[in-house]
Amino acid sequence: MDRGHIGVLPRPTKLADESYLEFVTSFRKFAIQKGFPVMSANGEAALGKALESGEVKKPADGEELSLDEIKKVFSKVPFTPTWQRFVRSQQEMMWRGTRKSFFRNADKIMADMDAAEKSHPDNIHYDPSFEPPKYTRCEIHCQPGGYTDDPLGGAVFHYGTKIFYEGFNDQDELHIEHAEKTTKPADGKIERILDVGCSIGQSTTVLKDLYPDAEVWGLDVGLPLIRYAHMRAVQQGKDVHFKQALAEDSGYPDDHFDMILAYILFHEVPVKKMKEIVAELFRILRPGGVFSILEFPNNDKGQVPAGYRFMIDNDSRDNCEPYSPAFVASDFKGILEATGFTVEQGPAVTNDFLQSLIATKPA
Numbered sequence: 001m002d003r004g005h006i007g008v009l010p011r012p013t014k015l016a017d018e019s020y021l022e023f024v025t026s027f028r029k030f031a032i033q034k035g036f037p038v039m040s041a042n043g044e045a046a047l048g049k050a051l052e053s054g055e056v057k058k059p060a061d062g063e064e065l066s067l068d069e070i071k072k073v074f075s076k077v078p079f080t081p082t083w084q085r086f087v088r089s090q091q092e093m094m095w096r097g098t099r100k101s102f103f104r105n106a107d108k109i110m111a112d113m114d115a116a117e118k119s120h121p122d123n124i125h126y127d128p129s130f131e132p133p134k135y136t137r138c139e140i141h142c143q144p145g146g147y148t149d150d151p152l153g154g155a156v157f158h159y160g161t162k163i164f165y166e167g168f169n170d171q172d173e174l175h176i177e178h179a180e181k182t183t184k185p186a187d188g189k190i191e192r193i194l195d196v197g198c199s200i201g202q203s204t205t206v207l208k209d210l211y212p213d214a215e216v217w218g219l220d221v222g223l224p225l226i227r228y229a230h231m232r233a234v235q236q237g238k239d240v241h242f243k244q245a246l247a248e249d250s251g252y253p254d255d256h257f258d259m260i261l262a263y264i265l266f267h268e269v270p271v272k273k274m275k276e277i278v279a280e281l282f283r284i285l286r287p288g289g290v291f292s293i294l295e296f297p298n299n300d301k302g303q304v305p306a307g308y309r310f311m312i313d314n315d316s317r318d319n320c321e322p323y324s325p326a327f328v329a330s331d332f333k334g335i336l337e338a339t340g341f342t343v344e345q346g347p348a349v350t351n352d353f354l355q356s357l358i359a360t361k362p363a
Contacts, residue, residue: 002105007171008236009162010102010155017101021163024093029166031086039083040307043074047306064302067309067325074310088318091142098160099144102152109155113227116234124230126223126244133246136221140268142320147199147222154200154228174350175202175263179210181347182261182292183358189288190214194257196247196281197265201229205238207261214258216240219250248276255286264354267296267327274327275335282339288363292346294354296324300331308353333357 003011003018012018047065050056050073059065074080102109117124132148139146143160145153162170169175184190190211195204198218208216218240220226226242233240245251247265260281266274285291296312297304304312312328315321336343336359346356 002108008232009170010159012098012101012159013104014101017097021094021097021101021159024090024097025163025167027086028090028094028163031083031090032166035079035083035086036307036311039074039077039079040305040311042077042079043070043310044306046077047073064299065306067313070306070310071313074306084314084318087314091319094160094163095143095156098163099152099156102155102159106152109152112235113154113231116231117227120230120234123233123240124226124242126226130223130244132221135270135273136246138322139320145224147220147225149224151224153222153224154226154231157225158200158228168350169202172202172206176206177349178261178263178294179203179206181349181356182207182259183290183346185258185288185290185360187288187363190258192257193217193259194219194252194261194284196250196260196262196277197268198229198242199225201226201233201240201242203261203263204229204240204242205233205236208238208240217257218242219245219247221246248273248280250280250284252284254283255289256284258286258289260285260289260291262291263294264296266293266332267321267324269327270323271326271330274330274332275339278335278339278341282341282361285361287361289361291341291359291361293357293359294346294349295332295357296328297353297355298330298332299328300334304328 001013003013005011012021047056047070051058056069056073137146137148141164143153143157144150147153150156165174192215193207193211195207195218198204198220201218204216204218218226218229221244223244226244230242269277281291299309313325316325333343340361341359342362343357343359346358349356
C-alpha cells in the first residue's frame with residue numbers, strides 16, 4: 001500500500017509501521033544523545049583513574065594512548081555493554097522495520113523507477129554489466145544488501161536514514177545545509193558540479209536549486225541508490241544527472257568540474273582507495289575549482305577524545321563500518337595536500353562531530 005509522502009519523505013506502508021519506526025527513532029535518540037555522553041564520561045573518568053593508579057601506563061610526550069588500552073578500561077565500566085547493546089539493537093530494528101514495510105510496496109517502487117528511466121533516459125547513466133568491486137559490497141550501517149545488492153536499497157536507505165538522523169533530516173534539512181555551505185570558486189565560474197558518493201541525491205537536487213544554470217551530477221557506486229535518486233529527481237522536476245561509477249574511476253574528463261561535494265564518503269572506503277579517489281577528484285576538478293568535504297574526524301595528531309575513539313571503534317565492528325578506524329587514524333589533510341590541493345578549514349555544520357575542509361586545486 002502506498003500511503004503517499006510527508007513533504008519529500010515517503011510514508012511507511014502501514015500506520016502501525018510508522019508508529020513502530022517513530023519509537024525506533026526515539027530509541028536511537030536516547031542511545032545517541034543520552035546514552036553516549038554517559039558512557040563516554042564514565043569511561044573517560046575510569047581511564048583517568050587508571051592512569052593515575054598506574055594500571056594504565058601514561059604515554060610518553062608526543063605519543064597517544066593506545067586504542068587497546070582505552071577499550072580495556074571502557075569495557076569494565078558497567079554502562080558500556082548496555083550502551084553497546086542499545087546501539088546495535090536500534091540499528092537492527094531500524095532496518096528490519098523499514099525494509100519489511102517498504103517491501104510491501106516493492107512492485108510500485110520498482111515500476112516508478114522504471115518509468116522515470118523511460119521518461120528521462122538521458123539523465124541516468126550506468127552500464128548494466130558493471131560489477132561493483134568487493135570492497136563496496138559491505139552492508140554499511142548493517143543495511144541488508146548494502147548500497148549495491150538490494151534493488152529496493154534506495155527506498156530502504158531513504159526512510160532508514162530518516163531514523164538514523166533521529167528525525168533531524170526528514171525534509172533533507174541537513175543535505176540542504178551541506179549544499180548551501182558548499183564553497184564556490186573564487187572566480188565565480190560555476191558550470192558543472194559533482195556530488196560524489198551522492199547516495200539518493202538529497203544534496204544533488206538542492207545543488208541544482210542553488211545553481212540552476214549549472215550541470216549537476218551525482219555519482220555513486222550503488223545502482224539501487226542512483227535509480228532511486230533519479231526517480232526522486234524526476235518526480236521533483238529536477239534536471240540533474242546520476243551516474244553509477246567508482247569514485248576512483250569516474251570516467252569524467254580532466255578539469256571538468258568547478259565544484260565538488262563529498263559528504264561522509266572517505267571513511268567508508270579503504271585508505272588505499274581513499275587516496276585513489278582524492279587523486280581522481282583532483283584530476284577532474286578544474287584549476288581554481290573547489291572541493292568541499294564533510295567527513296569523520298582524524299586522529300593523526302591525537303586530537304580525538306578517548307570516548308569518541310571508543311565509539312568509532314565500536315561502530316566499525318558492531319555497525320559494519322570496517323574502514324573507518326583506518327581513515328580516522330590517517331592524515332587526511334596531509335593526503336589532500338600531497339595530491340596538490342590547497343586545504344583550509346571549511347564552514348561549520350550542525351553535526352559538529354564532522355570535520356569540514358575546503359580543498360582548492362591551484363589555478
